[in-house]
Amino acid sequence: MFDKTAGSYVIEGLKEWNVSHLFGMPGDSINEFVEELRKQQAIRFIQIRHEETGALAASAYSKLTGRIGVCMSIAGPGAVHLLNGLYDARKDKTPVLAIVGQVEHSKVGTDTFQELKLEAMFDDVAVYNRQVQNADQLPDMLNQAIRTAYAEKGPAVLSVSDDLFSTKIKREKALTSSEYSSPRIVPASEELRNAGKLIDAAEKPVILAGKGAKDASCELLTFSEKIKAPIILTLPAKGIVPDSHPHNLGQLGQLGTKPSAEAVKDADLLILAGTSYPYRDYLPDDTPAIQLDIDPKAIGKYYPVTLGIAGDMKPGIGWLAENVSVKDDSFLKKYIEQRAVWQRQLQKETDKVTEALQPQQVVAEVQKIIGPSDVVSLDVGSVTIWAARYLQLSGQPFVLSSWLATMGCGLPGGIAAKLAFPERQVIVLAGDGGFSMGMQDFATAVKYKLPMMIVVFNNQKIQLIEDEQDKAGNVPSQVEIADIDYAAFAIACGGEGHTARTRAELQDALAKARESKKPVVVNAYIEDVSSI
Structure with missing residues (x-):
């Protein structure tokens, strides 16, 4: 058998596991693996602007497809950024693989530049968490990591010194394979x-x-x-x-x-x-x-x-x-x-004529343009409550961060959805607080030509927290956020943007967004209405 790099075996292994996308950002402790990715075409590398987006997108991809989502990062700061998305996968019980670069293997333990104790850091979040000690281990540890992620429905973390990816190895006898059998359990x-x-x-x-x-x-x-x-x-x-x-x-x-x-x-x-x-x-x-x-x-x-x-x-x-x-x-x-009475009340709320847009009216207008095969990615905040109450789904793929409930999950979910279902319309519903937490990766959607519709419920505050503070008897504090022209931001990124302050403007913006071939932000200014 010819000598090949350990990194090339990783690429082959990912292909065998039917991995088609990998979210990450290059850097000095993962560059040798990036070089291996460059040499092939089967696995699409999605360069994100923040590693948290990559991990959240990998988690959302897994939730939507049932297949493992894969993300990667450098050591140190990149690894830290992965944690939120990996915890989302852990809490929502979905398989994700994180390939995390580490400093040169001869320097591990010397407290060198950007070195962290990665195994200790990922210990609580990962169902599989190992530092690769030598290049020969890498192909089999990859199989173990992915199999464990599937079996235990959670994130697996493989920490690899970057120089090991470029080390040539002989693999005369494979210890493991990419075969996985999911158990079927018949109740007693x-x-x-x-x-x-x-x-x-x-x-x-x-x-x-x-x-x-x-x-x-x-x-x-x-x-x-x-x-x-x-x-x-x-x-x-x-x-x-x-x-x-x-x-x-x-x-x-x-x-x-x-x-x-x-x-x-x-x-x-x-x-x-x-x-x-x-x-x-x-x-x-x-x-x-x-x-x-x-x-x-x-x-x-x-x-x-x-x-x-x-x-x-x-x-x-x-x-x-x-x-x-x-x-x-x-x-x-x-x-x-009772349900019929409740539905009539909801309809009355969406039908009432108001000078300013109300959140339930935005949901009602979105409802009109949702198709039976569309995918919905929902962010966390008061928008979650409005969507839960007013949005009517009938089997459309639907993704959110449920147990961790992390704000900023809507856009990564939209990116993942468009990669998983490229022929479908993707609709992201997000508050201005949630969207602004990770909106830099709207540029990622533009770069990879992932048309989607992002509806931002813009009331310049963290509404749900204000409601919770008020309900607890406290004076609402530190919940206002500065307004951003999200439509102008979308255009600046190379996408499309529309602003809506009335129902007629919203209807027009949604119709244009539905037909667009670019990622679109609809900046919907909504009235300050309690969600509780």
């Missing part, structure tokens, strides 16, 4: 039968479903129709049951609906399907509960469930849908009627 029959008994005995069951039920949406609806149970979805699961479906009461909690809150309080059985809903204050005090989850560690973690069922959602929910008894629909009808 006894647990399903016991769950069936609890469901048959209940008169007012309610289903709270999360993103873990994404692949079982048909079974979930069949089950709901069989037992006449309202469905409440966590925000990451929004759209897996169409928001327009009469059984769907919306979300729960601070960003939820009144019918959802009342149904949960009224229920005599709570069925948690693919969710570890963490907000205990919004759940019943002592209602019996069944929890189905692929992860046994998640069962009973945030609510004292009566019965836990570990396994895949599709066979579990499917079995229950076939084997439980048909129920009376009086409980369900009660909340379908």
Whole structure:
């Protein structure tokens, strides 16, 4: 076997794992790997302006596709910048690989320029976290890292001194391969039968479903129709049951609906399907509960469930849908009627004529131009609440930072979405606070010709924090932010920008953005309206 560089084996390994994109920025402790990337065409290198964007985009890419997202950085400051995106992947349980450069291997431990203790720094966030000691290890450690990321649904970090990438090695006997088999876990029959008994005995069951039920949406609806149970979805699961479906009461909690809150309080059985809903204050005090989850560690973690069922959602929910008894629909009808009242109230709010744009009106206008195959990337802040309440999805891919809830995730999610689904329209909904945290990477979308629509809800403040301060009885403080002409910024980056202060201007801007072949920012000035 001919001598080849360890870095070339890494490229081959990434190809074998079907990696098509890698987010990063070159630098002196990763340049030898960048040289290997330069020599090939199969893996597209996306040069971002900030490593946090790269890690958040890798996480979003994984959430949208189910395939591993890959990012890279130099040692020291670049590695530090990755942490936020890697924690997002860890909290939202999605596989990501971070290839992190390190100082020359002969200088590791000498406290040289930009050296940090990378393994110590990534210890809490990574499901796999190793420093490569010599070049011969690199190909097999890459396979171990990616396999662990898939198996444990989280970020794997491979720290590599840059000189090791250019070291020539012979690989006569491979220790590992890129083969990965995802387990399929069928729930235990006894647990399903016991769950069936609890469901048959209940008169007012309610289903709270999360993103873990994404692949079982048909079974979930069949089950709901069989037992006449309202469905409440966590925000990451929004759209897996169409928001327009009469059984769907919306979300729960601070960003939820009144019918959802009342149904949960009224229920005599709570069925948690693919969710570890963490907000205990919004759940019943002592209602019996069944929890189905692929992860046994998640069962009973945030609510004292009566019965836990570990396994895949599709066979579990499917079995229950076939084997439980048909129920009376009086409980369900009660909340379908309440849902209709709630929807009429929301419609009244979006239809009212106001001098200044209101956030719910912006969502309503966006709703008009969303297509069935569009992708929505949602940032964090009051915009999250407006989208949860007013945006109606019916299976469109939808991505956000749910457990970490980091502001600034909208644009990286949009970049990832356009790379994952280049033929689809991508719509980013962001507040001015969230967008301005990482807006420099709008230039990245322009550079790589990734047309997308970014709607900025501009009220010159961190609205959600102001609302929280006020609700706590404090005087709102330090929440105002300086206005930026985001439309002019977009044009300066080489994209398109439109400003909207009225509903008519917004309609015109969205129509132009929909047809544009460039990334577009719609700077929508909105009235100061509390989101709580």
